Amino acid sequence: MDYQNRAGVRFGGGGVAGYQETNAARRERLRQLALETIDLSKDPYFMKNHLGTFECRLCLTTHANDGSYLAHTQGKKHQTNLARRAAMESRRGAQASTAAQPAAVSQSQIQVRKNIVKIGRPGYKVTKIRDPETGQLGLRFQLKFPDIATNVNPRYRIMSAFEQKVEVPDRNYQYMVIAAEPYESVAFKIDAREIDDSPGRFWTYWDAPTYTIQLFFR
Ligand SMILES: [Zn+2]
Numbered sequence: 001m002d003y004q005n006r007a008g009v010r011f012g013g014g015g016v017a018g019y020q021e022t023n024a025a026r027r028e029r030l031r032q033l034a035l036e037t038i039d040l041s042k043d044p045y046f047m048k049n050h051l052g053t054f055e056c057r058l059c060l061t062t063h064a065n066d067g068s069y070l071a072h073t074q075g076k077k078h079q080t081n082l083a084r085r086a087a088m089e090s091r092r093g094a095q096a097s098t099a100a101q102p103a104a105v106s107q108s109q110i111q112v113r114k115n116i117v118k119i120g121r122p123g124y125k126v127t128k129i130r131d132p133e134t135g136q137l138g139l140r141f142q143l144k145f146p147d148i149a150t151n152v153n154p155r156y157r158i159m160s161a162f163e164q165k166v167e168v169p170d171r172n173y174q175y176m177v178i179a180a181e182p183y184e185s186v187a188f189k190i191d192a193r194e195i196d197d198s199p200g201r202f203w204t205y206w207d208a209p210t211y212t213i214q215l216f217f218r
Contacts, residue, residue, distance in 0.1 A: 079147065082182075083119070086182060091151070119182045122140065124144070142211070147182070157161070160190065161175070195216070201215070201216050
């Protein structure tokens with residue numbers, strides 16, 4: 001399909017434009033912009049049906065025009081279905097990994113990871129805490145994952161300054177890294193003090209959509 005040579009919209013035509021007209025022009029401008037940056041011919045879910053309207057093969061929805069389809073792909077329903085499909089494919093990949101061909105397996109796992117569409121960073125809150133009895137200082141991390149993929153639990157990992165590759169290593173800091181697909185992983189830079197791992201002093205709690213991690217420094 002040729003998206004380049006479509007009838008354009010007149011911009012800045014002068015005169016008094018009505019509110020409706022302005023909105024329509026804005027929509028059209030965004031549509032043109034999206035068409036320039038997104039190649040629908042490479043979208044496996046985009047389909048033109050025999051009625052000349054468009055369908056999303058993932059969500060089984062119909063759309064009057066390609067712009068409306070594009071708007072749909074940015075919406076919650078489509079994103080949720082994409083995340084669900086990615087989770088399903090990653091489960092399939094995990095099953096395949098029990099087969100006895102390590103080389104082929106790692107290849108398929110790499111492909112699965114590419115299919116995950118990241119949907120941005122989670123909302124978060126970090127609170128400094130102090131144990132009233134021991135006087136120990138600590139941190140409580142609370143993150144919100146309302147659109148986490150089905151059957152996915154958030155995971156954390158504490159990384160030293162020398163394990164991470166994002167910043168110049170500084171031995172005074174370590175990182176609390178939290179992952180929950182399809183969200184982008186986030187890292188919190190914290191003091192490189194020893195974390196108290198005695199019973200009950202370090203815990204995580206997943207009560208969807210909120211993931212909480214609490215720690216005390218020794
Ligand atoms: Zn869709």
